[in-house]
Amino acid sequence: MHTISTYINKIHKKIKLNPTYEAHNSTAFLDLTITRRHAKLEVDIYRKPTTTDTTINFLSNHPIEQKMAAFRFHITRMHFLLLNPDKKQTEWEIIQSIAKNNNFPQHLLLKLNQQILHKVNNKKLARMTKKSGQHLPSTAQ
Numbered sequence: 162m163h164t165i166s167t168y169i170n171k172i173h174k175k176i177k178l179n180p181t182y183e184a185h186n187s188t189a190f191l192d193l194t195i196t197r198r199h200a201k202l203e204v205d206i207y208r209k210p211t212t213t214d215t216t217i218n219f220l221s222n223h224p225i226e227q228k229m230a231a232f233r234f235h236i237t238r239m240h241f242l243l244l245n246p247d248k249k250q251t252e253w254e255i256i257q258s259i260a261k262n263n264n265f266p267q268h269l270l271l272k273l274n275q276q277i278l279h280k281v282n283n284k285k286l287a288r289m290t291k292k293s294g295q296h297l298p299s300t301a302q
Contacts (some may be wrong), residue, residue, distance in 0.1 A: 193242075205248050206238065214255070219264040229273060232260060236274050240281045 169178045181188055187196040194207040208214075216231040217223050239252045253274075260270045 206252055214259045216263045236277045
């Protein structure tokens with residue numbers, strides 16, 4: 162690994178590769194923590210210790226879509242990652258805490274969660290039917 166990072170660091174003097182090594186069967190990669198457990202990998206959401214979890218305050222004078230953007234990202238990530246139920250619940254509690262700290266109404270957060278969950282479930286259903294070769298009944302008339 163050392164020779165690879167040395168080689169890559171020589172390519173451009175202003176770009177430096179700082180590899181992260183596994184410790185305790187776990188490593189942080191982008192915004193994930195990847196943990197090796199027996200013969201499988203588990204993922205969790207990684208937040209740097211310096212993360213403030215600050216979003217646009219709901220009481221600010223910004224368009225609603227801008228205020229919701231961070232929560233849309235967090236909720237979508239929570240549903241699309243293969244998190245175990247405990248980690249998913251922990252992530253949902255963190256998202257709710259971030260919302261509360263930024264004056265985001267709980268009912269809007271729940272509505273956004275339901276909308277995203279509906280999209281996620283529709284995509285999963287579409288993938289499953291595509292794999293099996295079945296066709297969904299058309300709802301368009």
